[in-house]
Structures are given as structure tokens and as C-alpha cells.
Amino acid sequence: MTDTPPRRYVIGRWDPLTVGVDIGGTKVLAGVVDSSGRVLERQRRHTPGTSVRDVENTIVDLVLELGRSHDIAAVGVGAAGFVDVTRSVVKFSPHLAWRDEPLRDAVMSRVRVPVVVDNDANAAALAECRFGAGRQHRLVLCITLGTGIGGALVIDSRVFRGANGMAGEFGHIQVVPDGHRCECGNRGCWEQYASGNALVRDARELVLAGSPLAHRLDELVGGDVAALTGPLVTQAAREGDPLAVQLIGEIGAWLGVGLAGMAAAFDPGCIIVGGGVSEAGELLLAPARSEFSRTLTGRGYRREPPILAAELGPDAGFIGAADMARSAARRARRMKRRRRERPLRRRRSVLPEA
Numbered sequence: 001m002t003d004t005p006p007r008r009y010v011i012g013r014w015d016p017l018t019v020g021v022d023i024g025g026t027k028v029l030a031g032v033v034d035s036s037g038r039v040l041e042r043q044r045r046h047t048p049g050t051s052v053r054d055v056e057n058t059i060v061d062l063v064l065e066l067g068r069s070h071d072i073a074a075v076g077v078g079a080a081g082f083v084d085v086t087r088s089v090v091k092f093s094p095h096l097a098w099r100d101e102p103l104r105d106a107v108m109s110r111v112r113v114p115v116v117v118d119n120d121a122n123a124a125a126l127a128e129c130r131f132g133a134g135r136q137h138r139l140v141l142c143i144t145l146g147t148g149i150g151g152a153l154v155i156d157s158r159v160f161r162g163a164n165g166m167a168g169e170f171g172h173i174q175v176v177p178d179g180h181r182c183e184c185g186n187r188g189c190w191e192q193y194a195s196g197n198a199l200v201r202d203a204r205e206l207v208l209a210g211s212p213l214a215h216r217l218d219e220l221v222g223g224d225v226a227a228l229t230g231p232l233v234t235q236a237a238r239e240g241d242p243l244a245v246q247l248i249g250e251i252g253a254w255l256g257v258g259l260a261g262m263a264a265a266f267d268p269g270c271i272i273v274g275g276g277v278s279e280a281g282e283l284l285l286a287p288a289r290s291e292f293s294r295t296l297t298g299r300g301y302r303r304e305p306p307i308l309a310a311e312l313g314p315d316a317g318f319i320g321a322a323d324m325a326r327s328a329a330r331r332a333r334r335m336k337r338r339r340r341e342r343p344l345r346r347r348r349s350v351l352p353e354a
Contacts, residue, residue, distance in 0.1 A: 003142075009075060014033035014330060015034065015326070016035075016071075016326060017032055017033070017040070017070050017071060017072055018032075018074045018076060018325040018326045019031070019033075019063050019074075019076070019318075019325065019335075020063075020075075020077075020078065020084060020123070020319055020321035020322030020323070020324075020325065021063070021076070021078065021318055021321060022120055022123065022314075022318040023077065023078065023079050023094040024047060024080055024317075025047060025048060025096070025146070025147035026046065027044060027045065028059070028317050029042065029043070029044050029066065029318050030045075030063070031108050031315065031316060032066050032070045032322075033319050033322035036131075037071050037127065037130065037319055037323070043062050043066065045338065047096075050096050051097065052101055054236070056107060057105070058258050059077060060110045060173070060273065064346035065108075072113060073113060073114075073326070074114040074326065074332070075105065075115045075331040076116050076318075076320075076323070076324040076325030076328070077107065077115065077116070077117045077321055078120035079118070079119060080096060080118055080120050080147075080148075080150070081095075081096065083119050083165055084164065084166075085161060085164055085165035087104065088102060088104035088117055089101065089117075094183040094184045095147060099213070103117050104116065104168050114331075116324050116325050116328040118324055119150065120144075120150070120321075121144045121168055121219070122143065122152045122168060122277070122325060123140035123154075123204075123311075124142065124150070124274060124316035124317040125151075125272070126324065127316040127319040128272050128310050128312060128316055128320075129157055130157055130323060131319065132272070132311035133272045133310055133311045134272055137268075137270045138335055139154070139267075139268050139270075140154045140268060141153055141266055141268035141271045143255070143259065143273050143274070143275075144275040144278045145194065145196065145284075146196055146277065147196050148183070148191040148196075149190055149191035149194060150171060151168045151169070151170035151262075153167065153168060153266055153268070161167045169263060170190065171190050171195065172190070172191065173190050173224070173258070173261070174179065174188045174190075174283070175188060175189070175190045175193060175254070176192075176193065179192060179193070180198075180201075186247035190258045192254040193251075194254035194258060196277045199230050199233055200230050202247055203233050203244075203247055204225050205242070206225065206243065207217075207221075207228060208225055214243055215242070216239075216243070217261055219234070220232050220235070222313075227257075234248065234279060235335070237283050238280075238281060245283060248283045248284055249283070249287045251277065252283070252285065252286065252287035253290075253291045254285040255284065255287075255291075256290065256295065257295055259271055260295040263292070263296055264297040264298075264345075267305075268303050270307075271305065271306070272308050273285065273307060274310025274313075275310075275311070276314070278310060280306055281309065292307060
């Protein structure tokens with residue numbers, strides 16, 4: 001088994017335009033995407049709080065707006081939460097108010113085209129494997145660092161979803177017993193040490209404590225600690241602020257420790273790191289690679305998978321969701337054809353033999 005995915009040749013395949021919607025804890029991104037992964041138009045909104053109905057309205061508004069200038073065949077939604085194996089119900093979201101929410105049917109009843117729902121990290125991982133950094137690999141571990149940590153395992157361009165559709169929630173693996181409380185209800189989850197929330201929490205604590213090392217961060221927000229965000233910490237690190245560099249390095253080290261555990265479990269051909277926090281680049285990835293090499297099981301006697309930066313940036317989630325939707329559109333089209341052909345086949349079956 002090589003690490004290069006098999007090439008699939010399909011003659012005369014229908015390649016419709018689809019819309020992908022990526023719902024995060026703070027923003028909603030949507031775009032019209034073609035079959036090559038090219039984004040024809042994109043839109044952005046702030047996540048409208050935690051209201052289920054408000055989020056649904058935002059999805060529908062974006063789809064209808066994009067549909068005014070494009071012929072849309074289906075919609076894919078990448079949701080920040082646990083999605084069931086039928087890719088229709090959001091069972092639980094630690095950052096939004098979804099609890100057994102039939103999101104697919106709710107949206108489909110209003111936009112009148114096929115809709116598919118999947119975890120947002122699954123969608124981003126599929127996009128990176130088909131159109132981004134994972135194109136040359138068969139087994140890819142994808143990690144998305146944003147408000148929390150999402151993840152997915154992709155095998156031969158197919159997302160591994162598990163028995164209940166909930167595989168890939170790597171961010172909620174416990175790494176510190178009785179550690180920081182997580183939004184999921186447990187303590188010590190990996191995302192409490194290697195995510196955007198962890199970076200901001202640690203930075204704000206130092207500013208609030210009046211640490212002289214936090215002078216630059218305090219200066220950036222004019223003393224308003226609530227205004228301190230992950231991108232501002234990254235900006236300070238790029239400008240050479242020692243504390244910001246240290247904070248991102250610590251996030252990177254925790255990332256490397258967790259990735260070593262993932263590699264021990266799955267032995268991937270490559271590891272792709274994306275999400276907003278990954279915009280720190282080598283400030284994050286260099287310490288991650290170092291800690292990964294130091295803690296990897298069997299180090300020195302195995303090929304280490306490369307740890308790569310994602311290539312598609314913030315668009316990955318909705319590009320992958322749109323690609324999933326394209327498959328749903330093709331299935332719906334095939335089913336319509338079969339329904340049209342079925343009565344003809346029945347009539348032919350009762351004709352007398354010549």
C-alpha cells in the first residue's frame with residue numbers, strides 16, 4: 001500500500017455548483033464552489049449567538065443570497081459539534097445550543113435542494129485531502145486549531161466517521177487529569193492546552209496579573225483585557241514580543257505531545273494542521289515538530305509523518321462541505337432517474353414474449 005491515493009477517472013460526470021457553509025464559534029463562512037475546489041463567491045457573517053433558530057436563519061439567508069447569482073444544486077453545512085452517522089442531526093455542540101437538532105431537514109425544507117450536514121473539522125479535512133496539503137497521501141490526520149480543537153482521519157479521500165458519526169473529536173481527549181475545565185463538561189481536555197481559547201486565556205491571565213512581561217500585550221489593547229484575542233497575540237509574536245512567542249510556543253509544544261499520541265494510534269502518512277491558530281506558522285509548528293519527535297512512540301525506528309501547514313486557510317471548511325454536498329446532489333439526481341425509469345421497466349415486464 002503506497003501513500004499516494006488512487007486516481008479515479010470518471011467520464012461524463014455531472015459537476016454542479018454547490019454551496020458550503022462553515023459554522024464556527026465566532027463566524028459563519030459560506031461560498032459557492034465548483035468541482036475543482038475553486039471558490040466562485042464567498043460570504044461571511046458573525047455567528048449570531050447560540051440561538052438554534054438564529055443560526056439556522058443565517059445559513060438559509062447565506063444560501064439564498066448566493067443562489068441569486070449561481071445555479072446551486074445542493075448545500076453542505078460544516079457544524080461545530082457532534083453529527084450523527086446519517087449526517088443530518090447535530091447531536092451536541094460544546095460551543096452552540098444544538099442538542100439533537102435536525103439541522104439537515106430544517107434547512108432543506110427552506111432552501112429546496114439536497115442538504116448534507118457534517119462536523120466542520122471533517123469538512124475541512126476532506127478539502128485539504130482533495131485540494132490542499134494532503135493531495136499526495138492516502139492516510140491523513142487533520143487537526144484544526146480554532147476556538148477548540150477539531151480533527152479528522154481521512155483514508156483514500158473518505159472521512160472516517162466511526163460507528164456513530166462522531167470520530168475525530170480529538171480535542172476532548174484528556175491530557176491532564178483534573179486540569180482546566182472544558183466546555184464539554186470534562187476537565188483536562190487537549191483543547192484546553194493547545195487551542196485559540198487556551199492561548200487567549202493564558203495571555204489574559206498574565207495581563208490581569210500585571211506581569212511586566214505582558215507590557216506589549218497590554219499596550220495592544222489599551223488596558224482592555226477583554227479585547228485581547230488570539231490574532232493580537234500572534235501579531236505581537238511576529239513583531240518579536242518575547243512573551244507572545246513563548247505563549248504560542250507552549251501551545252505548539254502541547255500540540256506536538258497530542259499529535260504524538262495520535263500518530264501512535266493511527267500511523268498517518270502525514271499530519272495537516274489548520275485553523276485560525278495555525279496562522280502563527282512556524283512560531284507554532286516548529287515547537288510542535290520538536291515535541292512530536294521527542295515524544296513519538298518508536299522514535300528513531302519509524303518514519304515520522306511530516307507535519308504540514310494547511311493550504312486552504314479559513315475556506316477549507318466550506319470547500320469541504322460543498323464537496324460533500326456535490327456527492328449528495330449526484331445521489332439525488334441518480335435516484336430521480338431511477339424513479340423515472342422504474343414504471344417503464346414494469347410495463348415491459350408484462351409484455352407477452354414474441
